[in-house]
Amino acid sequence: MDDHLLPAGAVGRTPEPGAGVNPAAGLGAPTLPDNPWEKWGWAFAAIWLVFLAFPVIAVADSDVGWEGQLAALLCIVGFAVANVLGYSTRLSAWWALGLMVALALATVPVIGIGVISFTPYLAILSALELPDPWWKRAAIVWAAVPVLSLLRIDGFPTFFFLMLWPVMLGGVMLRIFGERERVAYEARGEHAIVAERERVARDVHDVLGHSLTALSVKAELAARLIDIDPARAKEELESIQATARQALAEVRATVGGLRAGNLEAELLAAPLVLADAGIATRVQGGVADTDPRHRALLAWVLRESVTNVVRHSGATTVVIELGAQGIAVTDDGCGRGGPEGNGLRGMRERVSGAGGRLAVVDAAPGTRVEVAFA
Template sequence: MTTEALPVNPWEKWGWAFASIWLVFLVFPITAAVESDVPLAGKVAALLCIAGFAVANVLGYSQRCSTWLALGVMLALALATLPVIGIGVISFTPYLAILSALELPSPAWKWAVALWAAFPVLSLMDIDGFPTFFFLMLWPIMVGGVMLRIFGEREELAHEARGEHALVAERERVARDVHDVLGHSLTALSVKAELAARLIDLDPDRAKQELESIQTTARQALAEVRATVGGLRAGNLEAELAAAPRVLADAGVTTQVVGAVADTDPRHRALLAWVLRESVTNVVRHARAGSVVIELGARGMSVTDDGAGCAGAEGNGLRGMRERVAGVGGTLSVTATTPGTRVEVGLP
């Protein structure tokens, strides 16, 4: 049986871009540093700390460094601006809170967000004339980050529940099919064996016929069991073609489909479904693509992305695709495009 790929959290791929957009609100500490009464060297140092804070914030979403490390660097740089901007340092807390909410593991993110959320309360004390409305501005931003995390976790739980339900349903289907196949076949084999045993002395020729029939029935039952169990691994091309755009869309990838299931050879649709599923999984996991084109035809299928291209040793998934395609006399080629990768299946 195949299970639907887990939905990809868009923050895993595009979090750095969203984080870059929200850096515009660093205008508050930048303005506070520029308008402070400290010497020019202090202002420059504060501005450099703010720039470093921005870089660490973006890297915290890019998966290129540890979230804990990014938070530590951000906190240190924010505190370094304290002698220059004073109470204005709390304008950094939304960045710390949202990064914690979206990237830290459970339950650490809850404690971290609660800590950062406590700091804006200082604005209610009207220290150094710091505007009290800042409390009303920062808290909704932090709450928004928390809601994104909660909704994401709920979506993952729902997806897991759907997957478990599908797994149980598939197991029940296979159990029913195997029971029906074996029940019928074993009953027939038992009856024929008893008949052959009675005829072995009375009518040897008829007994021989019954024994030959037992062999035929046994081979047929074995083939039916294999076909039934094969349903666990065989794919449905129509279902995979419908699921692929949804899985890719969750990863921020657009999909274009050229052709239809009806254009393909019915003998090879299960194989094409398996190749399509593996190809989509590879795009989601490795390609960092923006778009994918799926082409279907009488002689096979191709999946082309505009991602980072193919590099490194051939993995188990690709090797498995090549072996399966070769098993039916076809060919599988993986070629670099500009940009991206093209996986093409040619079938007899």
């Protein structure tokens, strides 16, 4: 035989090519799907602002005058705004982080060591939004903050790590899972591109192999008839023109991903192609006997089998059997010989991908190609 949802920092601000593909649209550059975090990440961040109640209470309990308390509250509000904008496209993560650190430090004269209550916000923003490798370095820095408790700083809560480390771990895991998802999505996209290229190659091979074989047979027949039966030779030449036009249309449709095999059409065309090559055809069963789910694939198998019989078998008779399990094409030619070609490999890949089984056996004499589905 021949021939989701991902963290905003994990997916970035701009979709990158290589992550997905629409086979019907051709082999263009694939893109990542829309990321809800890019549109609604600020809303999720805003929910956690409720924990800024702790520095607000600390300001209210402070001994400074109302002017100092007002200034500290304004810093907290600014901190909250910068935090929310850090998860949006309106402010870069670096600027947001810098503003948050500056505003948090500005509250130190009022709330003192209570400034550490801002740390979880800084940590999670760093883990999710900073670019690689800076987010990893920032995560290490923020995770080290609880170690300050060893210095026995006045008022520093020794249990602070119970709050900060789980937050850091959650942010880091979200970032890692998001990046893993990106890699997996890109791998699926690359696989889809390769599969699409292989599909186009198989389809073009099948279309051109069948059509060129038919053209060659018809041209040889017309050459033999041109002196003894000019009228019949003219018919064959007109048939060659029609076949060439059909082949061109099929190649265009195949490259566009629009072509599907038609078993009924192939069953009508096969005896004609075989007859031109001097091969008699006997058909057992009909299209109605086959499983509708597999008819397009069976059409491809029939076309490729007929092409191979005409080109290589030297047969005089072909039997085409159709049934509920699949299709079988048997010839009485010279049998198998040589390595497996592209055509048979293409058939095997198609059938295997659809959950079927393809077998090529000796028919004594000739060859039998069977395709069966469970």
